[in-house]
Amino acid sequence: MVKKLLVALVACCAVVAVSSIARAQDETEKAIEKYRQMLKEDPWSNPGLLDADRGEGLWTTAAGPNKASLEKCDLGKGPGVVDGAFAELPRYFADANKVMDLETRLLWCIEKLQGAKREDLVKRPYPAGGQPVKDLGAIATYVASKSNGMKFAAKLDKAQEKVVVDEGQAIFFRRQGPHDFACATCHADSGKRIRLQGLPFLSEPKEAQQVVGQWPAYRVSTTQVMTMQHRMYDCYWQMRMPELEIGSDVSVALISYLIKSAEGGDIAAPGLKR
């Protein structure tokens, strides 16, 4: 089933290259619709689940200079507890003395348990278009999928957590760069779009609840899973800013703010996106 879908997608994206943007958007919309239908009939046909499977394998495989697996990684509910962990992230971790979102915590575990160097991990964390999500993203997809069907329930009520959420809001509204863009330029109103791409009103809980729980998501337009950290990086690219570092305080603050805004929303990861 997955293979059939991928073939259909490749065909769809070949069309994209030769037709107008409007037509391409239309084809992508149709492909997404087809996907949604197939997912309804067979939830296991989501290509993002291949990456979740890969991530599960990586979680239990000894790796890095320390030849250790991630099974002792504490995602907040105790070492090795994956079920429901994503639903309670981001949170403050005393061992790191930092608030961390899922990917930032995974980076920390890979560094501390497996002995990898942070500077290597943050160098090229995202795949080129069409390439599968990298290992860290596959593990994030696996962990997120283990909170599927739950609701976002990060408490974010500790003093350290509250500060980070408030900073996330300030960063969300912070205008900078040659186009004067803030996240709010594109995501602080309802029913708007850039060209034909719909823009969720992310500072509004009702709309945030509908979309934030779908990340990491399988993106039909690039035929790969994109994580939430990668989404932030890509939106800063649109904002004419440089490359946002994975795990940076700015990325963690924004994700904390978005998840706070989406509190109570359903987790359905990996989701499906344009």
Added chain:
Amino acid sequence: MRSIVIAAILLAGTVSAQAQQKPAVDSAKIDAAIAAAFPTAPPEWRPRFDQDETMKVCSIHHNVPPKADADAIQAREKAKIEYPADGNLLGDWKSGERLAQSGYGLRFTDYPARNPNGGNCYACHQLTKAEVSYGTIGPSLLNYGKVRNFGAAETKAAYEKVYNAQAAYPCSNMPRFGTNKVLTIEQIKDLVALVMSPDSPVNK
């Protein structure tokens, strides 16, 4: 245009409730976090982290500045507008249309530059009937010049809008293309021709 400004000022008077939801954050800490979040940025990119006074005020007030701040922004941004030496504000609508279509420029994948910067107007505006892939962050500009009778004052206002959107509309979501050196005066004239000239497809 004037009605928008008045609406904005009215709006600015009614948002004290919304303003109260904004927690006090340490803006120096935010600036430092931004400066640290993009460690691979080359030195010439670092000015992009900084905010001018207008960006600061708009950010703090979530783009709905109190009246005194709005007035100050308008005066300050208006003073930043530069005009063509010969006074002619209308360029070539055909190159304007190309600029309106193009989102190229200033992204980290755009170096070394292979094309001139675009204006990306279609990202936010409807302009011509032919182009159905348009965004809605800004109002539709279909027939923009026609409904303004192609007037001289309106042409000047359109030039000023593209050069510095905040001179007429403080904290507008529209980029300040001229002031921020995204587009040149010649390019802005081409875009003014696109919206204001009678033979442009915007007005057909």
